[in-house]
């Protein structure tokens with residue numbers, strides 16, 4: 205019986221710890237680094253609204269499904285899918301879901317670790333007082349100085365990857381539980397302080413409006429001024445795809461990370477209420493980060509569409525100008541590194557759990573193997589910002605980093621999520637999902653199932669076809 209199944213990797217010691225771990229996974233660079241810069245690149249308000257809709261209508265139901273699958277299978281995603289395929293008498297092709305997750309995990313971790321390495325570098329810069337009294341120009345130059353040195357970025361990437369592998373090797377519960385208990389709340393408080401600083405700037409309203417004012421033109425159209433000087437606009441579905449992909453990315457969905465955490469979840473915990481808390485926490489952190497950053501952008505005449513460097517080119521100005529900024533700045537980047545750390549661990553845990561289950565490996569060599577592979581892949585991202593940044597090294601106008609990011613966040617994660625929705629909604633029996641969710645067959649369950657069977661898959665498909673331009 206599924207109820208008696210337990211994971212060979214152990215279980216979270218309580219419901220609270222599961223929540224912290226899942227929030228630790230969800231809250232990371234996605235919220236603080238990626239969300240502001242993609243919102244900035246895609247015009248703000250309308251993009252944010254599409255993102256919030258994707259979170260509510262697609263992300264939340266799929267998160268419930270992913271936790272449900274993991275807890276029912278109680279194994280790494282690859283083996284969980286195998287077991288469930290057998291139990292539900294489904295086609296074997298569904299087990300590919302687990303494999304897709306492993307590949308996606310490698311790709312994501314490879315660049316995630318490089319960006320986390322930037323944050324690590326900024327811990328030391330902040331502590332050294334590098335940001336005291338800096339102006340916008342200096343901050344941009346400082347950031348470019350870091351990126352143009354492949355050697356130092358590679359070194360920080362290496363350090364972060366080693367940190368991640370150490371925790372994964374010790375077992376996710378060992379190192380992680382304490383870290384998330386204290387650090388997540390601290391990060392939250394620091395974000396509030398930053399928003400407080402942003403409110404003291406004249407441009408707070410402008411930043412706020414940028415994030416929440418609806419201007420659909422930006423989301424549906426790209427405009428270019430042609431050679432004749434006439435502005436030409438054409439329809440594009442791409443920002444919507446980016447919003448959708450980010451909903452998956454920020455909630456850690458679509459590749460088995462939340463599934464594997466679900467497999468360590470105590471049996472009696474309510475999946476629905478856990479999902480609600482995780483999704484709310486993740487969304488609040490992202491919005492706070494946006495509210496901290498955009499007023500600084502506008503107050504200093506910076507470019508909202510600055511790209512992946514956005515937080516590194518804005519927050520130092522704030523720290524340089526506020527009292528106690530050296531302390532707060534250091535603390536902020538320390539906490540950002542911890543947030544990235546607790547996310548990175550979850551990206552690779554499905555693969556390590558599988559190596560332990562199927563190849564009898566111990567966690568230490570399994571973690572080392574996975575880390576070395578992801579580290580190698582990461583060199584591509586390190587070089588994307590310097591030696592390989594030139595146009596001759598780009599494909600479709602994208603660097604290697606852009607390509608990996610695009611492929612994983614905008615294509616592989618939504619595809620994985622689509623399969624999770626279809627499997628849980630259509631293949632798995634009603635009895636199984638009712639049982640695992642521990643819900644009555646009432647309005648709550650029915651709403652969830654309806655969203656999962658119809659709304660989420662349809663929306664994912666619409667956004668996909670929209671972006672390819674077929675719709």
Ligand code: TRP
Nearest residue numbers: 230232233234453454456461547
């Ligand atoms: N959600 C994390 C963030 O926002 C990143 C992350 C962790 C992730 N695990 C994942 C992304 C699994 C996709 C899949 O930073």
